Amino acid sequence: MGATATSAASDDRLLPVDAGTRAIARDLYETVADLPIVSPHSHVPASLLRQDRAFEDPTELLISSDHYVTRLxxxxxxxYDDLRPTDGSAAGRRAWRLLAEHWHEFAGTASGYWLERTFERVFGIGEDLAAGNADRIYEAIEERLGETAFRPRALFHTFRIDVLATTDDPLDDLADHAALRDDPTFTGRVLPTFRPDRYLDPESPTFPADVARLHEATGEPATFDGYLAALAARRAHFIANGAVSADHGIADLRIVDLGTDTAARLYDRARSGSLSAEDAHAFRGHMLLEMGRMSARDGLVMTIHPGVRRNHNTATFERHGADTGHDIPIATHFTDEIRPLLDEVGLVDGMHLVLFSVDETVYSREIAPLAGFYPSVYIGAPWWFLDAPDAGMRFRSAVTETAGFYRHSGFIDDTRAFLSIPARHDMSRRLDAAFLARLVAEGRVRPAAAERIIHDLTDTMPRKVFKL
Incomplete structure (x- = not known):
C-alpha cells in the first residue's frame, strides 16, 4: 500500500458506459489526470502545513472532522458523541467500527465516493470497509500516519497541489501563511482568503464585540466611515500576504444601496445590538454592495455563496456547535437580488465575481445567463451538496449551452478534509472528460477543441478567474 497507489479496476470510474464514448473520455482524462491541483477555495488551515505534525488517528482524520461523514x-x-471521542484511542477505534458497520449506507453518496477513493489512492486499500476488517484497516491506516511520507507537507507534494487557498478571519495575523511563504523547504503556494461574514452581519450575537475588535485592531474611529476604512485596511493586509479573493457566505442574497447616511445610522444601532430583523437584513445587503465596491478597487475576487440555512437543528448546535452537518439548502435567487451590485461594478474592468449555489434550478435559470452577459461574472463550480458525480453532470448540462465552458470558475473542492482533495479534483476531471466525450461523439465539439477545453477547465480557468 502507498500514497500513490492506484487500482486498474478504477481507471474508467465515472466515464461513460458506452465503449466508444468511454474511449474518447479516457483519452481526454489522461491529458489532465496528472496536472497539478489548483484549489482556490478550501478550508484546510495553513497551520496544518506550517506545523506539519503527524495526523493523530484515522477517526479524527477521516470521521470526526468531516461533517459530510458524521451527518449521514x-x-x-x-x-454524535460516539463520533467525536474524547477518551483516547479506544473510543476512536469504537467510532471507526461504527463507520464500518454503517459503510453500506454510504453507497452512491458523494461522501462514500470520497472516502473510498481516499482509502484506495492515499492508503492503497482496495477492499470495502466492513465490520470484519474494520480493525485491520484502522491499524493499517494508523501505521501509515506515523510515516514521514504521510505528514501534511509530504502529502501536499504527493497530491501535486500547486495552489491552496485557505479561509481566514479578517483579524487573523496570517503568521502561518507568512511562515510558509518564507520557508525555503516548502515550495507550494498557500494563500489566505478574506472571509468577513461575522463582521457584516448585525444578527450575529458577537457582532458588537467583533466590530469593536476590528476598530481597535486598525485604529479606525468607531463610525461607519471608520468601519469601512477598517475593513479596507484588513483587506490590504490580506493582499500583502498573498490573498486573491474575498469570500461571502450568506443565507439569502439581497443587495441594496442604502446610501451612506442611512447605512451609518443602522451601523450605530447595530453596534448596540438594537437593529430590527428587517434593518439587519438591509444592512447586510448594503455591506455586500460595499464589499463589491472594494473588490472593484483593490482587485480581490468576490465570491458569493448564498442559500444555506446554517445550524438547522437548535439542540445539535447548542451541544456540538457549528459545522456539524445540519446546514440545509434553501431556494435561492440572483437576477433581481444582485442587480444593484452589477449595475455598479458588473462592467468594471478587472472585477471578478464568482456566484455559487446549492439550488440547482438557479444555474440554468439565472447564474448562467448572468455569466453569459456580464464580463465580471463567473459560474461557481457545483458546491457543497452538489459536488457529486450526478450533480456535476447536471451542472454541466445546465450551464454550458447558455454560457459555454469559459465562464466557469474551475473546480472548487471547498473542503476541510485534506486527504479528500485529490479524489475531489480527480472526480471533476473525469466528469469533464465524460461530458466532453459525449459532445465529441455527437459531432458537437471537435476532438482537438475538447482537449483544449478540458485542460483549460482544469488549469487555465481557475488561474484566470482567481487571478493566480
Whole structure:
C-alpha cells in the first residue's frame, strides 16, 4: 500500500458506459489526470502545513472532522458523541467500527465516493470497509500516519497541489501563511482568503464585540466611515500576504444601496445590538454592495455563496456547535437580488465575481445567463451538496449551452478534509472528460477543441478567474 497507489479496476470510474464514448473520455482524462491541483477555495488551515505534525488517528482524520461523514451516520442513528471521542484511542477505534458497520449506507453518496477513493489512492486499500476488517484497516491506516511520507507537507507534494487557498478571519495575523511563504523547504503556494461574514452581519450575537475588535485592531474611529476604512485596511493586509479573493457566505442574497447616511445610522444601532430583523437584513445587503465596491478597487475576487440555512437543528448546535452537518439548502435567487451590485461594478474592468449555489434550478435559470452577459461574472463550480458525480453532470448540462465552458470558475473542492482533495479534483476531471466525450461523439465539439477545453477547465480557468 502507498500514497500513490492506484487500482486498474478504477481507471474508467465515472466515464461513460458506452465503449466508444468511454474511449474518447479516457483519452481526454489522461491529458489532465496528472496536472497539478489548483484549489482556490478550501478550508484546510495553513497551520496544518506550517506545523506539519503527524495526523493523530484515522477517526479524527477521516470521521470526526468531516461533517459530510458524521451527518449521514447521524441520520442513520449514530450519536454524535460516539463520533467525536474524547477518551483516547479506544473510543476512536469504537467510532471507526461504527463507520464500518454503517459503510453500506454510504453507497452512491458523494461522501462514500470520497472516502473510498481516499482509502484506495492515499492508503492503497482496495477492499470495502466492513465490520470484519474494520480493525485491520484502522491499524493499517494508523501505521501509515506515523510515516514521514504521510505528514501534511509530504502529502501536499504527493497530491501535486500547486495552489491552496485557505479561509481566514479578517483579524487573523496570517503568521502561518507568512511562515510558509518564507520557508525555503516548502515550495507550494498557500494563500489566505478574506472571509468577513461575522463582521457584516448585525444578527450575529458577537457582532458588537467583533466590530469593536476590528476598530481597535486598525485604529479606525468607531463610525461607519471608520468601519469601512477598517475593513479596507484588513483587506490590504490580506493582499500583502498573498490573498486573491474575498469570500461571502450568506443565507439569502439581497443587495441594496442604502446610501451612506442611512447605512451609518443602522451601523450605530447595530453596534448596540438594537437593529430590527428587517434593518439587519438591509444592512447586510448594503455591506455586500460595499464589499463589491472594494473588490472593484483593490482587485480581490468576490465570491458569493448564498442559500444555506446554517445550524438547522437548535439542540445539535447548542451541544456540538457549528459545522456539524445540519446546514440545509434553501431556494435561492440572483437576477433581481444582485442587480444593484452589477449595475455598479458588473462592467468594471478587472472585477471578478464568482456566484455559487446549492439550488440547482438557479444555474440554468439565472447564474448562467448572468455569466453569459456580464464580463465580471463567473459560474461557481457545483458546491457543497452538489459536488457529486450526478450533480456535476447536471451542472454541466445546465450551464454550458447558455454560457459555454469559459465562464466557469474551475473546480472548487471547498473542503476541510485534506486527504479528500485529490479524489475531489480527480472526480471533476473525469466528469469533464465524460461530458466532453459525449459532445465529441455527437459531432458537437471537435476532438482537438475538447482537449483544449478540458485542460483549460482544469488549469487555465481557475488561474484566470482567481487571478493566480
Amino acid at each position: 451516520l447521524h441520520a442513520n442513528g449514530v450519536d
